[in-house]
Amino acid sequence: MSVNRQLCLKRNIQQGEPVSLDLFEVREAPLPEPAAGEFLVKTAALGFSPAQRAYLMGTASRFHAPVDLGEVMRGRGVGRVMASRHPDFREGDVVACSTGWQDYSIQSGDVSGMLVKTLQRVSDPQQPLHLHLGILGSSGFSAYFGFLDIGRPQAGDTVVVSAAAGGVGSIVCQIARLKGCRVVGIAGGAEKCAWLKQVVGVDEAIDYKADDLDQKFQEYCPSGIDVYFDNVGGDTLDAAMKNIALRGRAVICGMISTEYHEPPLPGPRYYYNLIYKRARMEGFFVWDYHEQFPAAEKELIDWYKAGDLKPTEVVYQGLLSAPDALQSLFSGADCGIRVVDC
């Protein structure tokens, strides 16, 4: 119990190389002690985001600071406060925060920095705690604020979601359905499309690996796409903008297909429909909504308890499975949200 296992970066990843445990040294550090104003968190579960792969490249981009060699891998988790010398946090509190890939972390509760600003108290902890990294946590918040605040859906709207079988996308689909929208999900492969229809409950699923996107949009969205929630960019965004509805909204949440290239790849060619359709493309950062997280959490939990929002978490077991869980975002092996129970 007094050992803190840490996954520390041993070498940088190459372009195209999968993330694996080989990249990391498993260091056994002593249990850290909170100083005045700090508290100790025991990691209960880890969550994953595509940006984490960029941290391993060893090159600073406009957007991502690399994880240095020897440093503990950066990442978000949920955990319990084990000891506290911070006035606002007590032993037993549950928080979601930047834990890193380790058993224990020291948190300051300071909200001045970007990383620490993401600290969030879980006001109504559900079991299992990893739900607070998924449908009830950061993935849920991204879907909730991106779709509702930027997408501004109306009942009856046709909503298209890319990477719909992914963590954020699968929640957007469910919220869209809750709001009375027709939902078209895009995913790669027949299996994921079947999962979208059966588990997530979309009205139509498009297999981008087999189908012609433009033709499917015309078939499934004959009046155009009212809200397009984009997680991928590239050709999918192109096809969606080509089929955007009058006064349609494209919510730019991610662009995993182009991996945030620098210099940038060609942008959405059909952006001229912004004029012809009086349409809007807008991006967002979920952390900007930090102060509204508690209210969102309450609504997400209500939907979950009512059975209207289904968990889609794929659970990996144990801290050492974290590299595989991250890699699965890119290999497309799983449907839903990846978490590691530690």
Added chain:
Amino acid sequence: MSVNRQLCLKRNIQQGEPVSLDLFEVREAPLPEPAAGEFLVKTAALGFSPAQRAYLMGTASRFHAPVDLGEVMRGRGVGRVMASRHPDFREGDVVACSTGWQDYSIQSGDVSGMLVKTLQRVSDPQQPLHLHLGILGSSGFSAYFGFLDIGRPQAGDTVVVSAAAGGVGSIVCQIARLKGCRVVGIAGGAEKCAWLKQVVGVDEAIDYKADDLDQKFQEYCPSGIDVYFDNVGGDTLDAAMKNIALRGRAVICGMISTEYHEPPLPGPRYYYNLIYKRARMEGFFVWDYHEQFPAAEKELIDWYKAGDLKPTEVVYQGLLSAPDALQSLFSGADCGIRVVDC
């Protein structure tokens, strides 16, 4: 007085060919007579827009219906009602509408179709009437609604306007200044840049033919571009999106540099700043604001009378100069709004 001169299309224009009077037959038609529910308008002045060149290509695009051979050239004008059999319009009324390139036109006042929907009664006619095609008319309305409603400027914002020496751009610059913004105008050539500073009153002018846009944006917009009003698309939009400010707004008004290509040219590469800067790109159609035109006209006239909004009209003389006036939008020969006094 009883002859109606009409510029009728004789042959289609080729890619890159300038618009000239040669393309048209000057037909002398009899004065038309209004039927019940119609009225006769004598054209006082003609206005011009880049889209008109596309009408002459002879090919229907997604966006522009061609003018057929033998048909009167389509275009917007302002004129007086000479005779009326319409209950809502009386002799002497001044209207802006789709007059075509001719001395007289029949109007129905019907607002059901796209072309006729653009009929607008000029409630407070100023002399010369061509101002109602410029700062007090459709160019003014495009600048007014696009900048204020889509751009949502705040005092102190840094505003960048492309094609700032053009019809709409030169008005956006002036309204931005009126709203307490810092204004950076982009135009081609030292002469236009000098005009922007001396006549339009921008804070900084960028010559896109001589300057490096990215470097100039960094110099003139050190905190980023809060509102980018885009009339050109292409590389200029790219550079602007690269330098967009946190929560910046790109108003997509036109894309003359890419001429609305089909299939479309690469879109804005730096659209990923929509995420990183929580920014927005949005297009608009000025005719959507049709019902708000009278209120806008009133405010524009107040600014004009107070000397805060300066006319930038370049006046061509006589109906037969219309082809040259249209061509001047593309040759970059003039600064400001082109009109023809008929």
